[in-house]
Amino acid sequence: MKKRAFLLIGMVAVFLAGCQWTATEAGEEDTDALQIVTTTTMITDLVEQIGGEHVQVEGLMGPGVDPHGYQATASDVIDMMEADVVVHNGLHLEAQLGEVFSGLDQQGKDVLVLEESIPEENLLASDDSAEAYDPHIWFSVENWKHSAAYITEKLSVIDPEHAEDYRANNERYQKELDKLEAYIAARIEEVPEESRYLITAHDAFHYFGEAFGFDVIGLQGLNTETEAGTRDVSNLAQFVADHRIKAVFVESSVPTRTIESLQAAVQQRGWEVTIGGELFSDALGDAAQNAETYVKMYRSNIDTIVDALK
Amino acid sequence: MMDQLISLLTDYTFQVVALGTGFLGLLSGVIGTYATIRGESLLGDALSHAALPGIAIGFLLIGRKEWVVLMLGAAASGLAATALIQWMSRKRVVKFDSALSLILSSFFGLGLVLLTHIQGSANANQAGLDTFIYGQASAMLIQDVQTIAGIGAVLLLVVGLFWKEFKAYTFDPVFTQTLGFSGTLLEFLLSGMMVVVIILGLESVGVILMSALVVGPSVAARQWSDRLSGVMGLSGLFGFLSGVIGTTLSSIGHQIPTGPTIVVVLSIFVMASLLFAPKRGLLMKQLEQKKRKQKYAQQLQTRKEANEYVG
Amino acid sequence: MLVEIRLIAVIVAVACALPGVFLVLRSLTMMSDAITHTVLLGIVLAFFITQDLNSPLLMIGATLMGVATVWLIETLQRTKLLGNDTAIGIVFPLFFSIAIILITRYAGDVHLDADSVLMGELAFAPFRRLTLFGMDLGPKSLWTMSVILALNAAFIGVFYKELKLTTFDPAFAAAVGFSPALLHYGLMTLVSLTAVGAYDSVGSILVVGFMVGPALTGYLLTNRLKQMIGIAVLAAVINSLIGIELAFLLDTSLAGMAAVVTGVTCLLAFLFSPEKGWIKKAALRRKQKREFYTWLEKEGIH
Numbered sequence: 001m002k003k004r005a006f007l008l009i010g011m012v013a014v015f016l017a018g019c020q021w022t023a024t025e026a027g028e029e030d031t032d033a034l035q036i037v038t039t040t041t042m043i044t045d046l047v048e049q050i051g052g053e054h055v056q057v058e059g060l061m062g063p064g065v066d067p068h069g070y071q072a073t074a075s076d077v078i079d080m081m082e083a084d085v086v087v088h089n090g091l092h093l094e095a096q097l098g099e100v101f102s103g104l105d106q107q108g109k110d111v112l113v114l115e116e117s118i119p120e121e122n123l124l125a126s127d128d129s130a131e132a133y134d135p136h137i138w139f140s141v142e143n144w145k146h147s148a149a150y151i152t153e154k155l156s157v158i159d160p161e162h163a164e165d166y167r168a169n170n171e172r173y174q175k176e177l178d179k180l181e182a183y184i185a186a187r188i189e190e191v192p193e194e195s196r197y198l199i200t201a202h203d204a205f206h207y208f209g210e211a212f213g214f215d216v217i218g219l220q221g222l223n224t225e226t227e228a229g230t231r232d233v234s235n236l237a238q239f240v241a242d243h244r245i246k247a248v249f250v251e252s253s254v255p256t257r258t259i260e261s262l263q264a265a266v267q268q269r270g271w272e273v274t275i276g277g278e279l280f281s282d283a284l285g286d287a288a289q290n291a292e293t294y295v296k297m298y299r300s301n302i303d304t305i306v307d308a309l310k
Numbered sequence: 311m312m313d314q315l316i317s318l319l320t321d322y323t324f325q326v327v328a329l330g331t332g333f334l335g336l337l338s339g340v341i342g343t344y345a346t347i348r349g350e351s352l353l354g355d356a357l358s359h360a361a362l363p364g365i366a367i368g369f370l371l372i373g374r375k376e377w378v379v380l381m382l383g384a385a386a387s388g389l390a391a392t393a394l395i396q397w398m399s400r401k402r403v404v405k406f407d408s409a410l411s412l413i414l415s416s417f418f419g420l421g422l423v424l425l426t427h428i429q430g431s432a433n434a435n436q437a438g439l440d441t442f443i444y445g446q447a448s449a450m451l452i453q454d455v456q457t458i459a460g461i462g463a464v465l466l467l468v469v470g471l472f473w474k475e476f477k478a479y480t481f482d483p484v485f486t487q488t489l490g491f492s493g494t495l496l497e498f499l500l501s502g503m504m505v506v507v508i509i510l511g512l513e514s515v516g517v518i519l520m521s522a523l524v525v526g527p528s529v530a531a532r533q534w535s536d537r538l539s540g541v542m543g544l545s546g547l548f549g550f551l552s553g554v555i556g557t558t559l560s561s562i563g564h565q566i567p568t569g570p571t572i573v574v575v576l577s578i579f580v581m582a583s584l585l586f587a588p589k590r591g592l593l594m595k596q597l598e599q600k601k602r603k604q605k606y607a608q609q610l611q612t613r614k615e616a617n618e619y620v621g
Numbered sequence: 622m623l624v625e626i627r628l629i630a631v632i633v634a635v636a637c638a639l640p641g642v643f644l645v646l647r648s649l650t651m652m653s654d655a656i657t658h659t660v661l662l663g664i665v666l667a668f669f670i671t672q673d674l675n676s677p678l679l680m681i682g683a684t685l686m687g688v689a690t691v692w693l694i695e696t697l698q699r700t701k702l703l704g705n706d707t708a709i710g711i712v713f714p715l716f717f718s719i720a721i722i723l724i725t726r727y728a729g730d731v732h733l734d735a736d737s738v739l740m741g742e743l744a745f746a747p748f749r750r751l752t753l754f755g756m757d758l759g760p761k762s763l764w765t766m767s768v769i770l771a772l773n774a775a776f777i778g779v780f781y782k783e784l785k786l787t788t789f790d791p792a793f794a795a796a797v798g799f800s801p802a803l804l805h806y807g808l809m810t811l812v813s814l815t816a817v818g819a820y821d822s823v824g825s826i827l828v829v830g831f832m833v834g835p836a837l838t839g840y841l842l843t844n845r846l847k848q849m850i851g852i853a854v855l856a857a858v859i860n861s862l863i864g865i866e867l868a869f870l871l872d873t874s875l876a877g878m879a880a881v882v883t884g885v886t887c888l889l890a891f892l893f894s895p896e897k898g899w900i901k902k903a904a905l906r907r908k909q910k911r912e913f914y915t916w917l918e919k920e921g922i923h
Binding site for chain 2: 061062063064065066069070071072073221226227228229230231232233234235237251252253254255257258260261264265268269283284285286287288289291292
Binding site: 346349350351352354355359398401403404405406407408410411412413414415416417418419420421422423425426427430518519521522524525526529532533565566567569570571573574577580584590592 | 718826899
């Protein structure tokens with residue numbers, strides 16, 4: 001009995017000591033910059049583009065990490081605690097994490113959600129449910145322009161002192177996005193109209209398809225829990241062979257086997273389809289892949305797509 | 311109707327998947343029989359979780375998702391986990407399921423710790439690392455079928471060669487060791503076979519289907535036979551049929567996922583066996599009980615009448 | 622807030638350890654793993670009814686499915702035609718597969734998965750607050766798990782004798798007139814409630830770890846039920862606190878670290894337990910071997 005009491009006291013001591021310790025660890029550089037926590041790498045990039053040197057952005061997900069594979073670490077807790085502003089995508093992309101973020105306005109933080117920046121007519125509904133929307137809004141550059149403007153507006157209200165800089169950054173960035181759009185359109189011209197098919201394992205690219213006139217077909221829908229059936233593979237293989245589509249594509253965060261089996265099925269039908277390359281869907285790449293910003297990522301994607309299909 | 315069937319049977323994807331899942335079902339059914347008898351059914355589920363740290367370490371070593379390296383990592387991790395589980399539960403100090411759950415969660419926890427470390431490095435090659443080695447039934451390639459057939463043949467050969475020893479060790483390990491057989495070697499072989507089958511299954515058809523395939527067929531088979539050879543044979547048959555029938559059903563309509571369909575077919579085999587098998591089946595037992603009750607009631611009635619007559 | 626994380630972890634750990642003791646004793650520890658797989662089906666079915674990803678019915682669906690899972694497994698086990706773990710290995714793949722089939726056919730374009738309903742991340746647990754009438758009452762997980770902890774403690778407290786009897790001597794219990802089945806279903810319902818609550822608070826892998834680890838540590842260190850429960854609670858507290866400390870020290874996954882620490886604690890208990898420990902037993906085996914050989918020599922047997 002005494003032994004147990006001793007242990008209990010020891011634990012409480014450790015407990016309290018630990019609180020002290022991690023509290024001091026949390027006191028990093030107390031800069032004047034706005035502390036912002038974001039979810040996806042795309043959003044991290046966007047906020048950095050608009051916020052510039054006036055913001056310190058912690059993206060919960062690092063390069064290559066997408067909402068499904070994300071595991072929180074201890075320092076994320078501290079980042080969240082110290083954040084002044086949090087930004088997330090909405091439309092259930094981050095699932096429960098998004099719910100947590102939404103609730104943070106009750107705890108004195110400013111909550112920005114990109115979902116609010118997209119006009120409703122720009123949102124693509126899912127086939128299965130009238131209520132649910134496809135959350136991959138960033139693949140429409142126009143949507144991303146809306147989001148950039150939204151971030152600018154909100155930041156200007158939260159931090160009016162630097163509002164001018166935010167607006168200047170936004171102007172610059174809008175121009176960059178215009179250039180990106182032009183680049184995409186120009187490259188797409190190189191692909192004959194009848195070859196404009198984007199075939200991937202998951203349906204992440206509908207917004208791209210809508211915006212730039214591509215037919216987008218995902219083997220498994222946008223939900224990563226789904227599994228394909230053999231009939232679906234066969235049907236799609238037939239489709240690829242019939243339309244003489246030159247390439248199908250894998251995604252960085254999804255196992256490649258489904259596409260490989262599709263390719264094998266197409267080859268059996270006497271048509272050689274190549275795996276055109278790896279696309280970034282739910283996360284940006286890193287510097288080594290030259291895809292660490294939204295613009296670079298999109299350029300990398302479109303180059304991969306066009307070079308394989310033209 | 312007939313041409314539909316023919317076009318189905320000649321479809322390449324169907325052939326590959328049906329053969330692949332059929333072979334895998336057969337192999338899992340056979341090897342899984344040992345596991346079921348020894349009460350180790352959930353080893354598959356545990357191993358799929360325990361593979362994570364190995365995958366993470368593999369990635370940390372080479373910095374990109376190279377299939378062979380990650381698979382070897384998974385296998386090494388799985389073997390380590392199996393060894394630990396056996397060590398803890400062999401002398402009956404810790405029950406098997408407790409050892410299983412403990413190792414499953416600690417290893418997976420270790421995997422998470424390593425994964426978050428990888429997340430912190432700015433290497434975008436890590437995308438999809440945690441699901442990279444797990445396959446889907448509908449995504450089977452002809453190479454998978456060949457691998458399964460090849461490795462399967464080897465494993466079945468081992469089963470044949472060591473038939474008597476495995477049988478004795480499975481039912482009475484202590485006695486077998488007193489006969490002079492090395493318990494460690496037999497243990498190693500049996501566990502090793504399980505690990506090989508499970509890892510093979512994980513990468514071709516994924517976690518859930520594999521967990522089902524090492525349990526279901528032998529459970530169903532057990533209801534129909536009391537002899538190891540019978541159970542094992544039927545188990546292989548049920549496994550094979552589940553794969554083929556499941557694939558066929560999933561090929562009939564749109565968006566019918568193949569792996570899950572195979573599990574449902576297998577479950578139907580299991581339920582049917584549990585209900586309808588002669589002797590052990592529940593329905594049979596009910597009928598038997600009814601018959602016996604009727605007979606007894608009749609006897610009672612006859613005796614009553616006899617007494618009245620006499621009296 | 623950091624205090625709250627520790628508090629949540631400790632409460633979840635203890636809430637799991639209590640029913641965990643009986644899972645270990647009855648060889649049903651994998652039940653918790655099964656539940657973490659089958660909740661998806663409950664979520665999917667609830668979604669079909671409400672068509673709303675935000676509906677609280679989804680969480681209820683998850684919980685009900687947990688209960689359905691343990692009940693079906695129970696029923697299969699009672700037929701005596703298959704072993705404990707085997708029944709588990711039949712049920713959870715089936716439920717999970719049905720969920721995948723339903724999702725693929727009818728919800729393939731909806732972001733419906735377990736993450737939509739169950740937070741499953743200890744790091745963010747303190748940020749989900751319970752607010753009533755504009756007042757912040759603390760983290761939601763703290764409240765739900767405290768209630769579940771109280772339920773578990775109450776159940777074990779009230780039915781202690783019956784639980785003890787039905788766990789160690791079910792035949793006698795039945796003979797004396799208890800319904801071991803009823804008690805068992807009650808216990809299992811609590812297990813599933815705890816499992817879903819813990820899944821939501823700290824994630825699926827810790828559910829299994831917290832339910833088996835501390836209880837197993839207790840099992841290794843004592844033969845008496847009351848002591849086992851006591852040690853389990855203690856181990857739960859220690860494992861979770863140390864796990865979180867290490868996670869902050871190494872900046873890593875909170876749940877992952879806690880699971881690892883739980884495993885290490887068990888391993889230590891396994892090695893060093895005064896009665897059942899491996900080291901003691903290995904020494905005993907060696908001593909026995911030596912004595913046996915000495916005796917053989919004495920008898921002139923070589």
